[in-house]
Amino acid sequence: RKVKMEIRNGTAVQEFILEGFPAVQHLGKVLFLLHLLAYLASVTGNSLIITIIWADRRLHTPMYFFLSIFSFGECGFITTVIPKLLTIFLSGRQTISFAACFTQAFAFIFLGASGFFLMGVMSLDRYLAICKPLHYPTIMSPRTCILLVTACLSLGFVLMVIPVIKLSQLSFCGPNVIPHFFCDLGPLTRLSCPESRSIEALFYNLVSFLLFTSFFMTVIAYSNIVITILQLPSAKERQKAFSTCSSHLIVLSVMYGSCVFIYVKPKRRSRLDSNRVAALVNTVVTPLLNPVIYTLRNKQVHQALKDALSKVKLQK
Template identity: 80%
Template sequence: MERPVLLGAGNSTAVQEFVLEGFPAVQHLGKVLFLLHLLAYLASVTGNSLIITITWADQRLHTPMYFFLSTFSFCECGFITSVIPKLLSIFLSGRQTISFAACFTQAFVFLFLGATIFFLMALLSLDRYLAICKPLHYHIIMNPRVCFLLVTACFSLGVFLMVVPVIKLSQLSFCGPNVISHFFCDLGLLANLSCSETRSIETLFFKLVFFLLFASVLITVIAYSNIVVTIMRLPSAKERQKAFSTCSAHLAVLSLMYGSCVFIYVKPKQTSRLDSNREAALVNTVVTPLLNPVIYTLRNKQVHQALRFALSRVMLQK
C-alpha cells in the first residue's frame, strides 16, 4: 500500500482513514437516535443563531455583554457543527469512516473552538464582575476597542494552545488499528492508535488542557467571589434574589461544561472508562450548547423585548 506523506511531515503512515465506533450498544436504534440528535442540533443552532441575529439587529443590545454573548453563540454553532453532523451520518447510514485529513481537521476545530469557548466564558464572568462591582468605570474599561481585542485574544489563545499538539500528532506514524472508540476524532484516542512514541505529546496536551481549565476557572472564581460579596451588600432583598438567580443559572452551565471536560481530558490515561467518556462528551457537545441560549440570553428581559420588537416589525411589513 502506498504511504502518503502527512501535512508536509517526514513521517509516513499506512492508515488512510479511521473508523468512528460511535455508540455500538445502541446502534440498532440508529433512526430514533438520528431524529433526537437532529432535533437537538437544529434547536441549538437555531437558538444560537437567533442570539447572533437579534444582538446585531437591535441597537439596544449593542453592549459589551451582548457582543461577547453573540461571539460565544457563534463559537457554539461551530463547535457543535464540527461533531454532530458526522454523528448523524453514523446513526442514519452507518457511515463510520473518516479520512485521515478530515479526522485531524475535526479534532483541531473541536479543540480550538472548545478552548475559545472556555476563554469566552471566563471573559463573560469578567464582564459581569466589572458591570456589577465597578459600574462607574465599566463603559470606560469595556470600550469597543478593548472588547474587540479581548475576543481576538480568546481566538488567538485557542489556536495557539491546540494547533501544536494536533500538528505534532498528525506527523506521527499510524500503521496498526484504525478504530476510534468514540463518535468523533478525540486527540487522546488518536494518540493511542499511533505506532510512534506519544508520551511527550500526551503530556503536552494534558498540560495545555490543564492550563486552559485552570486559567478559566480561576478567572471565573475570582470574578464571582467579588460579585457575591457585592450582591450581599445590596440593600434590597428582591435585588439580591434576582442577582443570585442569574448567577446560579450561569454557574450551573459553567459547572456542567467544566465537569464534563475535566472528566474527559484532565487525566493521563485516555483509555479508561471510554463509555463514560462518550456520554460526557455527548453532554458537552449536545446538551450544553442547547441549554446555553436559554440560560444566558433567552431568559433575559432585554432580549425578550428585542424579540417582540423584531416580530412586530415583521408583522407590520406583512
C-alpha cells in the same frame, strides 16, 4: 454497519474508523432523528441569539457582544462533530480520512478552548459591571472588547495547534479504529506508532491549564461579585444582580463538569463509554442549553425577542 479495512504491516493508515456507539447502533434511525433535532435546535437557537443581539440596539453592550461571539462559536463547535455522527447513525458509514480526522480534531479543541477563554472574559465583564460600575464604560470600550475576543481566539489557536501538529507528524500503521464518535486527540494519540505518551501528556496538560485558568478567573470574579451584591442595601437590587449572573453560571457548570470528567480525570480504558456520554453532553447538550438559558432566563433578551416578533406580526 462497520466498515473494515485491511492494513498490511508497515502500511500507513489513510483513513480511520469511528466506532461511534456500537451498543445502540441498531437504533440508528431513531438516534439520527433525535440528534438531528438537537443539532437544528442548537444552531437555530444560537443563530437567533446572534440576530437579536445585532438587530436590537438595547443589546449593543459588551456582555451581549461577548454572548453573540460565544453563540457563533457554539454553532461551529457542534457543527464540527454532529454532521459526521448523523452520517454514522443513518448510513453506518464510519470511515473518515486522515486529513478530515485531524481537521475535525483541531476545530473541535480550538473552538472549545476559545469558548472557555471567552467564558472567563464574560466573568470578568460581569465583575467590572457589578463591582466597578463607574469605570465599566471606560474599561470595556468597543476596542477593548474586540481585543479580548481576539486574544481568546489567538490563545485557543496557539495552545491547541501545537499537539495537533505534533500528532499529525507521527506514523499511524494500525489499528485504525477510534473508540469514539469523533476524532478526539486522546484516542488518536493511542493509535500512533509507537503510542505517544508525551503528546498525550502535553495535550492534557494544556487542557488542564486552560480549564483551571478559566476557572480561576471565574472564581475570583464571582467571589468579588457575591461580596459586592451582599452589600447592596435593597433586596430587589440583590435579586437583579444575581439574576444577571445566574445564566452564565449554569452554562459554566455544565461546560466545566463535562470537560473535567473527560480530560482531567485519570484515564482508564474501561471508562471509554462514560467518556463518550460526557463528550456527547459537552457537544450536544451545552450548545443547546445556551440559547434556552439565555433567552428564557434573561429578561432583556426575552423582551427583545418579543419586540422582534411583534414587528414581524405588524409587517404581515
